[in-house]
Amino acid sequence: xxxxxxxxxxxxxxxxxxxxxxxxxxxxxxxxxxxxxxxxxxxxxxxxxxxxxxxxxxxxxxxxxxxxxxxxxxxxxxxxxxxxxxxxxxxxxxxxxxxxxxxxxxxxxxxxxxxxxxxxxxxxxxxxxxxxxxxxxxxxxxxxxxxxxxxxxxxxxxxxx
Numbered sequence: 001x002x003x004x005x006x007x008x009x010x011x012x013x014x015x016x017x018x019x020x021x022x023x024x025x026x027x028x029x030x031x032x033x034x035x036x037x038x039x040x041x042x043x044x045x046x047x048x049x050x051x052x053x054x055x056x057x058x059x060x061x062x063x064x065x066x067x068x069x070x071x072x073x074x075x076x077x078x079x080x081x082x083x084x085x086x087x088x089x090x091x092x093x094x095x096x097x098x099x100x101x102x103x104x105x106x107x108x109x110x111x112x113x114x115x116x117x118x119x120x121x122x123x124x125x126x127x128x129x130x131x132x133x134x135x136x137x138x139x140x141x142x143x144x145x146x147x148x149x150x151x152x153x154x155x156x157x158x159x160x161x
Contacts, residue, residue: 004055006035008080008087008157009065014073015041015048023050023074026067032056036089038154047075051156084160090129090153092117093139096146097124105145112138123148 013019020039027034036053056064061079068074080087097105102124109116109126112134118125128138132155139150 004057004060006081007054007056007061008085008155009050009052009054010078010080010157010159011050011052011068011074012042012076013048013050014075015046016073019048019073020050022071023068024052026071027052027054027064030060030064030067032060032064036152036154038156040156049156051154053155078159080157080159085157086160087131087155087157088129089132089135089155090127091135091139092149092151093126093128093142093147094149095124095126095142096122096148098122101145105142108138108141114138 011023013023024034024037032054034052034054037050038052039048039050041047042049054061054064065077065079068077095105097120105124105126106116109124109128112128112130114126114128116124117127126142128135130138135152139147
């Protein structure tokens, strides 16, 4: 798959047990890795929005979406890859923060509009939301202080307008 590209797939699915498993199983059975997955209920409690990042070439991606359309529990699929969309992810960083370096770390967090959500004896936990570039930049800066742990929600996305 030399010409595989990152696809942002947004699907409206039934909010029922087993739906997530069927959708992810269909994708993984075709040999594709889901790089990011986020699922949550919508304003309609019977439906969930699933956002998945999949690397595939155009032909394979089209096959995946055609197969997903056949699943009775999938109501709508939108490819947000080339569409004007808003993408966000939430990340929690636990950063080594001895007292003499805390001010610097807090300043970096503030520049990126991140929030300090926990203060420990030798660590700060910072919550940040944004697009991939912003969060990568923040992670690179925190790496210089020492990242103890990172946890990410997975990407969520909606088309604009």
